[in-house]
Amino acid sequence: xxxxxxxxxxxxxxxxxxxxxxxxxxxxxxxxxxxxxxxxxxxxxxxxxxxxxxxxxxxxxxxxxxxxxxxxxxxxxxxxxxxxxxxxxxxxxxxxxxxxxxxxxxxxxxxxxxxxxxxxxxxxxxxxxxxxxxxxxxxxxxxxxxxxxxxxxxxxxxxxxxxxxxxxxxxxxxxxxxxxxxxxxxxxxxxxxxxxxxxxxxxxxxxxxxxxxxxxxxxxxxxxxxxxxxxxxxxxxxxxxxxxxxxxxxxxxxxxxxxxxxxxxxxxxxxxxxxxxxxxxxxxxxxxxxxxxxxxxxxxxxxxxxxxxxxxxxxxxxxxxxxxxxxxxxxxxxxxxxxxxxxxxxxxxxxxxxxxxxxxxxxxxxxxxxxxxxxxxxxxxxxxxxxxxxxxxxxxxxxxxxxxxxxxxxxxxxxxxxxxxxxxxxxxxxxxxxxxxxxxxxxxxxxxxxxxxxxxxxxxxxxxxxxxxxxxxxxxxxxxxxxxxxxxxxxxxxxxxxxxxxxxxxxxxxxxxxxxxxxxxxxxxxxxxxxxxxxxxxxxxxxxxxxxxxxxxxxxxxxxxxxxxxxxxxxxxxxxxxxxxxxxxxxxxxxxxxxxxxxxxxxxxxxxxxxxxxxxxxxxxxxxxxxxxxxxxxxxxxxxxxxxxxxxxxxxxxxxxxxxxxxxxxxxxxxxxxxxxxxxxxxxxxxxxxxxxxxxxxxxxxxxxxxxxxxxxxxxxxxxxxxxxxxxxxxxxxxxxxxxxxxxxxxxxxxxxxxxxxxxxxxxxxxxxxxxxxxxxxxxxxxxxxxxxxxxxxxxxxxxxxxxxxxxxxxxxxxxxxxxxxxxxxxxxxxxxxxxxxxxxxxxxxxxxxxxxxxx
Amino acid sequence: xxxxxxxxxxxxxxxxxxxxxxxxxxxxxxxxxxxxxxxxxxxxxxxxxxxxxxxxxxxxxxxxxxxxxxxxxxxxxxxxxx
Numbered sequence: 007x008x009x010x011x012x013x014x015x016x017x018x019x020x021x022x023x024x025x026x027x028x029x030x031x032x033x034x035x036x037x038x039x040x041x042x043x044x045x046x047x048x049x050x051x052x053x054x055x056x057x058x059x060x061x062x063x064x065x066x067x068x069x070x071x072x073x074x075x076x077x078x079x080x081x082x083x084x085x086x087x088x089x090x091x092x093x094x095x096x097x098x099x100x101x102x103x104x105x106x107x108x109x110x111x112x113x114x115x116x117x118x119x120x121x122x123x124x125x126x127x128x129x130x131x132x133x134x135x136x137x138x139x140x141x142x143x144x145x146x147x148x149x150x151x152x153x154x155x156x157x158x159x160x161x162x163x164x165x166x167x168x169x170x171x172x173x174x175x176x177x178x179x180x181x182x183x184x185x186x187x188x189x190x191x192x193x194x195x196x197x198x199x200x201x202x203x204x205x206x207x208x209x210x211x212x213x214x215x216x217x218x219x220x221x222x223x224x225x226x227x228x229x230x231x232x233x234x235x236x237x238x239x240x241x242x243x244x245x246x247x248x249x250x251x252x253x254x255x256x257x258x259x260x261x262x263x264x265x266x267x268x269x270x271x272x273x274x275x276x277x278x279x280x281x282x283x284x285x286x287x288x289x290x291x292x293x294x295x296x297x298x299x300x301x302x303x304x305x306x307x308x309x310x311x312x313x314x315x316x317x318x319x320x321x322x323x324x325x326x327x328x329x330x331x332x333x334x335x336x337x338x339x340x341x342x343x344x345x346x347x348x349x350x351x352x353x354x355x356x357x358x359x360x361x362x363x364x365x366x367x368x369x370x371x372x373x374x375x376x377x378x379x380x381x382x383x384x385x386x387x388x389x390x391x392x393x394x395x396x397x398x399x400x401x402x403x404x405x406x407x408x409x410x411x412x413x414x415x416x417x418x419x420x421x422x423x424x425x426x427x428x429x430x431x432x433x434x435x436x437x438x439x440x441x442x443x444x445x446x447x448x449x450x451x452x453x454x455x456x457x458x459x460x461x462x463x464x465x466x467x468x469x470x471x472x473x474x475x476x477x478x479x480x481x482x483x484x485x486x487x488x489x490x491x492x493x494x495x496x497x498x499x500x501x502x503x504x505x506x507x508x509x510x511x512x513x514x515x516x517x518x519x520x521x522x523x524x525x526x527x528x529x530x531x532x533x534x535x536x537x538x539x540x541x542x543x544x545x546x547x548x549x550x551x552x553x554x555x556x557x558x559x560x561x562x563x564x565x566x567x568x569x570x571x572x573x574x575x576x577x578x579x580x581x582x583x584x585x586x587x588x589x590x591x592x593x594x595x596x597x598x599x600x601x602x603x604x605x606x607x608x609x610x611x612x613x614x615x616x617x618x619x620x621x622x623x624x625x626x627x628x629x630x631x632x633x634x635x636x637x638x639x640x641x642x643x644x645x646x647x648x649x650x651x652x653x654x655x656x657x658x659x660x661x662x663x664x665x666x667x668x669x670x671x672x673x674x675x676x677x678x679x680x681x682x683x684x685x686x687x688x689x690x691x692x693x694x695x696x697x698x699x700x701x702x703x704x705x706x707x708x709x710x711x712x713x714x715x716x717x718x719x720x721x722x723x724x725x726x727x728x729x730x731x732x733x734x735x736x737x738x739x740x741x742x743x744x745x746x747x748x749x750x751x752x753x754x755x756x757x758x759x760x761x762x763x764x765x766x767x768x769x770x771x772x773x774x775x776x777x778x779x780x781x782x783x784x785x786x787x788x789x790x791x792x793x794x795x796x797x798x799x800x801x802x803x804x805x806x807x808x809x810x811x812x813x814x815x816x817x818x819x820x821x822x823x824x825x826x827x828x829x830x831x832x833x834x835x836x837x838x839x840x841x842x843x844x845x846x847x848x849x850x851x852x853x854x855x856x857x858x859x860x861x862x
Numbered sequence: 863x864x865x866x867x868x869x870x871x872x873x874x875x876x877x878x879x880x881x882x883x884x885x886x887x888x889x890x891x892x893x894x895x896x897x898x899x900x901x902x903x904x905x906x907x908x909x910x911x912x913x914x915x916x917x918x919x920x921x922x923x924x925x926x927x928x929x930x931x932x933x934x935x936x937x938x939x940x941x942x943x944x
Binding site (some may be wrong): 179182183214215218298301311315322323326330331334335338342346393396397410687835 | 881895896899900901902905906909920921922924925926927
């Protein structure tokens, strides 16, 4: 029996056992209770604000909270084994038992390969081969959605990637050089670390560091450091939530002041990475791993080499250990400067490659964007220049430490901090830009600055310089340094006050103290929503087209990363026909589009077969719209227009006419394409009613089509051909020119919407007039949206009222429903079958009241 | 012998890397973890040690375990020389 129990025991060194005796004094119990309370409150805050809910952080924190206290009560020798067991819990929580066992099996096999009785080179080769097999699985999953009969999901392989992509390199490195063989529980705990399952980017913890810091100090001290780091991370993530909403759209940047505001806010997005990694390390400290801090006040870096040392220290240490030092040692005999140069350049190359490699495991594809490569190249040059300069000038200045106490030193250091952060922020904005042209456009916008704006920038610069200089001077002078210590020393009372204060904000009591408007503002911060930039990118289908460099800072990428590669846009399926402005689906196709069964009739409509001539005694309704109305991601029989046709016919009296609802909608159509469709196709089908569906993003779709028309106009011949085919477009183009309504890329959002709405007004009136001429009843549908942002169909409603055009307002069809359950997928805002049912119910109620059932 | 090595190392570190009060630098002051020396300056210390104490470092030996304090560094030098 004892032998079995001993299997779960980890032999710790005497120093560890001496520092951490298994006794529970009153002081220790109080300390444990205090840390448990703080961990519990932190978990509560994470739940209340749904912090990183997409990454399952609330679940991981809850497991950590329970496991922490069990771990603390166990005899120290069994804690490592317990940590491993606790780390398995999320695997069984997130996966089915079969998947969980497969996952553990694969992980154990990989660890096992590292211990095979072959030379280290052969073991490395075997690990690489294993990695290639997993990479192939990841690639196949992204293509097809699953692998073989195992139904391995992308998350499954991504999690294996997070566990092994870097740590196995360090593990093999240690096996090569470490004299003492690690125990089984040390190895297993290293890979199966509990917080793994919440962090697509997990700190690259060194295996030697992981083991050497295990209970190397008194346990209560380590737990306290862990709790402090979790609270700091929490603060950073809450701060990030505020900053996230402050990011303006690039199109809103219109001068030097807004430019600096934009780059400052986007630079501050790094605070999210700080927060997440701090919480990861904090959780590990709760289990006795007394790991060092991962960031060292990165915003206080006073040089590029200093920045590299302060930001993600674990990553830097990994790069230095695995690449920089071995390269440097290879070349140092020739020349120190040459070795430093080659070492730095190659390390930055691997740095870029490993970032891409990391994204492959997380997202399933390599990130090979130009701005990213340029970002790393610039940073490499800046760091190299700083390193060579410092190496060459080391010891020459011979500056006394007393000089640090002067104002001159304080001002110089403050300037260095501002300059370093400014340059990094500017090149970081390049890293975040989807393309060079976007970034250049951003820089160009500085040109349109007024003297007052430049004055404001200078004033802000001076104020920042003075505050920083004062801070540096006070820090360097002993009598003021105590002030920093006062702030730095984390008193328990502050921690409790912070957590309870934050929780109070979410209470209904606090909410009732605010006005309705402020309640809505507060709600935006408490719940997780997309900011303007991410909402726009998602609405543009941006994440379907390319992978942005800002994956980690963008909320959308997390959802987008789950999108299988087979979910392509409709125009990539070959199912569309386009002739100038006329867009249609190919007739008689039968395809799977975004997992929905899409079948077209002989006219290229996503609908049943209909005769061109309207049958006798039939009310024929033509629906014009875009991808939502076409029914992206659902089967034909689930699309709302089919459901509504069934409802209308099912509930009609025998004397009522028969109903036919024809769906002319197609992805990407704006009002312009729909007018063209009316002229070229719809009216030939003799509809009695035309329903044009309108959304809140109408202006954006409109703008896209106008951009296309503008591009065509550069080629006179082809433009004349288009105008000849679509005479009505003449009128629109003339109207735009006459009223000066063309769109300019640098236009502000408000102006864009204003102009867009005037044009939409024109288009709706035009279509209404044409319908009246054909004796067709014309109406609008105000369609519901699954976006997180507030619906803004007021302007469309206003236009309808002004022009006395009938409209069916079904924009509240999803009210009281959880929108997350109405999407076709987490990463796609198109309505699913249930949402189509709701749309059909809402529209049926409206139509039934307004369309005369007896008309023919 | 250890004291002699420690003095030599301290003198070099104060001259090249340490910006604080020289008296506050002891044999047990943490060099890497406190930021007095970084990954680049660690290489300069390696070069200094190799030149002055007639020994050879390997890339994997440049780490906290061998370089974190003047005392640890002295022990490492003595061990390597033995």
